[in-house]
Amino acid sequence: MRKRALFGIATRSILRNKMRTLLTMLGIVIGVAAVIVMVALGQGAQTMIETQIKGLGTNMLMIMAGSSSQGGVSQGAATFNRLTIPDAEKLAREGTTLAAVSPVIFSRGQLIGGVGNWRTAIMGVSPNYQVIRDWPAQSGSFFTEADLRSVRRVVVLGSTVANALFPDSDPVGQQVQLRNVPFTVIGVLTPKGQNAGGTDQDDTVIIPYTTAQAHLAGHSRIGQIIASTFSPGDIPAAQEEIRAIMRESHKLAPGEDDDFTIRNQDDIAAAASGTTRVMSMLLAAIASISLVVGGIGIMNIMLVSVTERTREIGIRMAIGARSSDVLSQFLVESIVISVAGGLIGIVLGYGASIALARATGWAVAMPPQAALIAVLFSAAVGVFFGFYPARKAAALDPIQALRYE
């Protein structure tokens, strides 16, 4: 009964000063809403990145030259740390867990054809690349083993490149010049969209790696080898197998560090979402500053309220209220203000997130526990910033308080 009475006193005295209470609450409302929006945006970005990374391909593994951890010792230039075609061939031949393997030769260059020219990424790969990336053609087809072996000058366009150079016609069968070497377009890939890093994956052209080595001079180095396993469960075993084959292929003595790095999609996802997590935490931290400012607003108003109601406090003490009764009265009042502000802030924050998502097309995700945390946090703000004024009220001398005008 006493607790309910306390709550009643608090709400009544809050409602007595509606305008002031509303303005006081506003600080908390804005703070909580800002935190919710920031968390929603951060979560949304993270979810988006995760889906995009899943879209990279199925069960994909990447092998890159160089070691990411080298025991703090710099690997000299003489170190044999590049990938070779024999590496890729050995992996394809001996890897029992690997469904497909393809080397990737990266370069950039000017593509001339259709309505103009276009600078884009050039990838030299094997036909397996299409399988690994799970990337069907929307028109024409990918090149074949025969094209690869015959070092044919054939090219498959990403959809961005196709749209840029051939806006109104089907490029399949057209001649283009890639770094001044004539190529025949044999296919256009379906759009894949941006990757986790924000790069347009469709702004690329794909050619056989043999052709890349033969015709694009100076660009024969293999940047990475990508492979896919039969099922996601094979990934750990495949990683071990690749490591063994690569060490053998690179003739590494036992105890010597790997001169290559194997990454799976989870690693890539973790790296990418780690970045966004830091970003969204930073945003939420900045937003929570406004929550603290709101708390200071509450403290300010509670101090005014205590001074205004000095006489009331005196009366309550004269008729038997203990200091603790007065303390809890004012504390409950500031908690009621801050929690009510928090609840309004949650509604506002969720509303704003949805509106933002509609208006900008950004992904937002609203985890339900964010609401709970927001309420608890605003209650904590109420306790923290309400304590000093409440303590001041409780410490009043009843005689002085009764005489206060």
Added chain:
Amino acid sequence: MTTPSSPRPPPVIRLEGVTRVYSAGSNAVHALAGIDLVIEAGEMVAIMGASGSGKSTMMNILGCLDTPTAGRYELDGTSVVGLSRNELADLRSRKLGFVFQGFNLLARTTALENVELPLLYDRSGRFTGRESPAPAALRRVGLGARMHHVPGELSGGQQQRVAIARALVTNPSLLLADEPTGNLDSHTSIEIMALFQELNAQGITIVLVTHEHDIAEHAQRIVEMRDGRIVRDAPVTERRMAAPAQAAAGVAA
């Protein structure tokens, strides 16, 4: 709350050599300089004195808002000296009812809620699970029909009646009234004094502090103070009785 085997109950108030010294900088002010006073249950006593006579300090000590610097004070058999803030608060809640000059009601709070206020701070559990004594207290002061009015809708006399009901609601051993008619016109003052006399006739012990002689003469006994001392303590020879008819009219208002 002790019930000794002796037939006489303890006096409601027993002061022995009570002094209260305020230190104002280097010089000490003796607001009370050795007070001996006994007030028995059922008495109605007026404490008089000019300002600076120490009657406010006396009131604060009697009301357990302040404690004596030296001497003994027993309220209804309980020694008050050396009690903590919380113990004093509980004592006020259990044994005292206050009526102030300025009514001191909570604004924008109904008469009933104002009267219920002391029950909120009761720790004895006397009132839990029972019907609230607040409506009965309001009827007792003649405001049964005004329970849901806020102080702004009540006249000064009615507000003071609400304050008296609030003081009565916990059934205290002592009703302390500090200049209860100070803010009222003479007609209303007499009505309030009539109410005090009526309550006193029902057995409630009342101590009122006033500086007006004609108000003090409504009591049975007048204690006069000057410079922190009691200079005169005598029964009222010709006690003024507020006319019952007038009191009844006041109740009806």
